[in-house]
Amino acid sequence: MTRMTIEQAIHQALAEEMRRDERVFLMGEGVATKRRDLMQDFGAARVRNTPLAEAIIAGTAVGAAASGLRPVVDLLFAPFLTYAMDALVNSAGKLRYLSGGQFDFPLVALSMTGSGWCVGAQHNHNLEAMFVHAPGLKVVMPSTAADFKGLLKAAIRDDNPVLFFTDLALLHQEGEVPDGADHLVPLGQAVVRRVGADVTLVSYAKTVGVCLQAAEQLQAQGIAAEVIDLRTLKPLDETTVLRSLRKTGRLVVVTEASGLCGMAAELAALAVTRAFDALRAPVVRLTGPDAPGASSWVLEQAALPTAEAVVEAVQGMLGDAVVVREALATT
């Protein structure tokens, strides 16, 4: 194990995969400027600065991916993806299907989002669910350094287009990362971060940390919360969520993204369509508001689900059960 920041984990994943497979190459606004060591190791042909033009960066990645290369494109901030929508959604996501499977699109599109830098709504917009909704695409949004490295390496090796989102508030967070170039985390597998039997808290990216804080506070009240980190949003690991839900009967979904038609809505639908009989309380969604991200620190933070809100929601769900436990504890 080596301790490193998430930014370092991303960089290491890129370097290892470029070393492993000469078809892998990197392009984007400033990749050659910012990742000078990759530029020196792999040359200007494989580490390419681009014009400031997201549509053609993404389109070029699609064309290259279908022609035998495995591009990784850095599109910087998630809202910029809207300029690349045609290439990602109409081309990468659809042309495999429309061609009857003649072409594969092994590409990774990197972007950052999330509150914490006060950059405002045109640099901070958790729009990951838009891509979950688009057929043919996979979507990854990890929370730990080990997962960033392992999932990025797996995404680069995947034969499908993968949207890889980095919560920018996590970028400089450190974590233990397994040593060696073989550390892979398969796409489509959630992980149980904390085991508990009373309630299931599901999240991804930085709000996993919010859930873990909440679980700690709930523990002090005698409530055992299970925390699931989805890691991959598509394909969605329904099995891990349903298994937990069947145990706890209570589901709280926590996302920084807004709620309408988002991951929280999808997980609520999963619960009521596949585990209705197991539910002991209505599903709770704690999400960001249907509002653009504000720049002011206070407003930005006000949009985030907090550990306190999670605790309150769980207390509300457990209601009588909590009272009974407290009574038992005092007798």
Added chain:
Amino acid sequence: MSAVGMTDTLCRLEAMLLIRAYEETLVEFQRGGAPGTCTSVGQEACAVGVVGALESRDRILTNHRSAAHLIARGADPGRLMAEVLGRVDGYCGGRSGSLHISAKELGVVLTSTIVGGELSMAPGVALAQKMGQGEPGGITTVFFGDGAACEGIFHESLNLAVQWQLPLLFVCENNDWQAFVHRRETMPDNAIADWAAGHGLPVATVDGNDVEAVHAAALEAVAAIRADGRPRFLELVTYRLRGHFEPDDQAYVDADELARWQARDPLQSQADRLLAQGALDADEFAQLREQAAARIEAAMVFAQASAWPDPRTLTHHVYAEQGAHS
């Protein structure tokens, strides 16, 4: 003109006749039905002249008006027709229909019906060739229209191709129509060539209804790209003789303008040239037409006999099976 040259000239007429017969047969078939195909009637010389200048190692990207490019490249009209009818023997198993047909085996890749979509992907295909994928020395050709030249991606694509020195031939079939809007409403005259030149591209503007002129210009551009690896731009001035898609009464089209262009039909021009040269007589011309019609008739029979896709395969091909290439 040499005997070989005469044969090629005749072949180009034959190819144009086959394309015209294919599209007219489809138009007839779709008459009165649901919205049908976007034809390239009147633009056959563009496809035949350019595609004939390419080699098998080259790659082609096209758009919703793709039948001429595919047939010029040697596509089987039966499999094309089957695709348009949504049958399993189509090039894409019936999933594309007429609008996004690609045929990897022919090097016709990544067809997009999003106007400008083909321009967004073409630099990547050319970049892969430059970075050693595919047969050495291959180039990429992308076909688009004056409508696509109004998209922002047109400029992004040209700029990147020039900056990265990509082996890419841009072919703009300037057919005066952008869906239901005439080009005069959307851009200044000569804008396309000026814009391309502004990006630093060598541009040739050619009569797109003269298949020999198109072919000569394409040969020159292709040779130049192979020699220095840099992109080139062809503007082919032509006209969309039919509507945006079938059926279309073209009530919005200026009758005099349409008549002027009908009089410049690229098939008739090529036939007249051959007749004047004595390389073709009226009977032989009639025979060529009949041969083309017979091939397309057989293609339609094949397509209609082809099975419908199994509905149980609805979600096949959305995602790649993991492990195939990694």
